[in-house]
Amino acid sequence: MSQLLLGSWIALLVGCTKPDPESNPGKTFPEAFKWGSATSGFQVEPGCPTWSDEVCVDTQSDWYAWVTSPEIIDSMPVTGEDVRHSPGMWETFEDDVQLMQQDGHTLYRLSIEWSRIFPDDASAATSVDELEPYANSAAILRYHEFFAALDAAGIEPLVTINHNTLPLWVHDGVGCHFDYENCTARGWADPATAYRIALYAGFVGREFGAEVDQWATLNEPFANLLSGYVQPGEDRAGPPGLTLAAEPGVAVIRNQIEAHAAMYDQLKTEDLSDVDEDGAAANVGIVLNMVAIDPKNPDRPEDDDAVAHADHLYHRLFLDGLTDGAWDEDIDGDFDTTRDDLADRLDWIGINYYNRMLVSSIAPFQPFGDLAPAFDFLPEFTWESYEEGIGRVVERASVYGLPIFITENGTPNTEDAEPILEGHLESLWQAIDAGADVRGYAYWSFVDNYEWSHGLDMRFGLYELDIATKARTPRPVAERYREIIAAHGLGPE
Ligand code: BGC
16 A cells, blocks of 8 residues: 555545434445355365255365365364255255345345356466366356346356365375475465466456356455464364465465455456446455454554554455555565556455454564564454444455455354444444445345354355254344345334
8 A cells, every 4th residue: 555545545534524423324234235155165165954964065175085084173163063964055046035125135246156157177278268177067067057046136246266276286285285295286285277367267267257246356365374283273274284384375375365356357357247237247346354453462562563464464465466456575574566457456455344353462472574564563353343343444454545355254143143243334334435346235144054164053045044944033133134235224213
């Protein structure tokens, strides 16, 4: 971000107009604002009520291998819950869309699974044309059926091309965990992954472009780094589950930024159908886990530096990188060069907001050493709800002048989900009322999902899942959300 932008961010924070409840007592959202929910393929597709495992369960992803490996379950904080305990949306999608429609949803965020469409090694392909023969036609057909169901229900799809999972031929997460030196499929640590995922994005854009306009390239690239290469732990432990792995970790950040830019270019080339006739065939964004960052100890000036470094790593590397082309070669918190091949590669920003992070400086200790000196803070991340944070991250993202979607927001605290939802939406409404350009909100999650290393131990659904029968029962938060959607706002006090 340039000094100019930084200045305007501060101006926005300091000078933002107070919302005026008198002029909008119903706290209504902008007319075109969309409401909906979100899921990802790995987390909701398996567990079909009647279809065979062979059809229903995608066994070809790094995450599937990770959560089913007995050695990993023994040695890592991975519950190893049966993935068939998931909601089975691979089969039940059409019925679920009916529930969404009844609830008034106009937006649904879902992912296409790379490993379903390309289960076998397609690394020899050097173009989208060459990739085509490797594609799994049954999986493609099923995703077309998904989009047809959404279209019939008047629900716009927002499609994540990569929601955390990589095909096994791209990433052998278990092998890399136990013997990094000798593993050959190194996932995000390998620059070839950026190239391969761009071809995959081009394929998806060509295949599904006539059904989809809103594309998200990657989901929470920084979370992939934290849970896979920095600090796999109770919060999340993902493949390859390495701790403070500096060299691959730095490569993972870089390769994901470069991957987004290359995916952006491919999508713009291959998706030429403007479904909603708004003048753009492909609106391409990235989904970041944006956090409200505060110093652990406000009286300690070093902790303010830690806040700046955390903001740099979580937000600026991606957002400044993909708007201005800003590139921080040694990840020390200062941008060194501008890269044209990264600049202007963002049409909108996707925000996943869950919580606040308190940070304290640990400088001069730098766990990543010279490779990433800005990694000199300790993040303290809890599930304590901090509703006003959503307005803060929206203001933070607004600096870039791009449309914003809330691509995920919710809580694992299902007992208190209604007041938490209302608190989040109140804060979001205030940010919009103060001028932020937010186009839609997707609740995480539509139904209880397979929560990565936690399995079904953490639940987020509007609908509660009965693991045995696959029945969906609306939680009180689903009822409240339905009312809010119907009123298109929060209503008078
Ligand atoms: C992810 C989801 C996840 C949710 C709750 C986000 O990190 O994108 O896949 O289930 O947060 O933890």
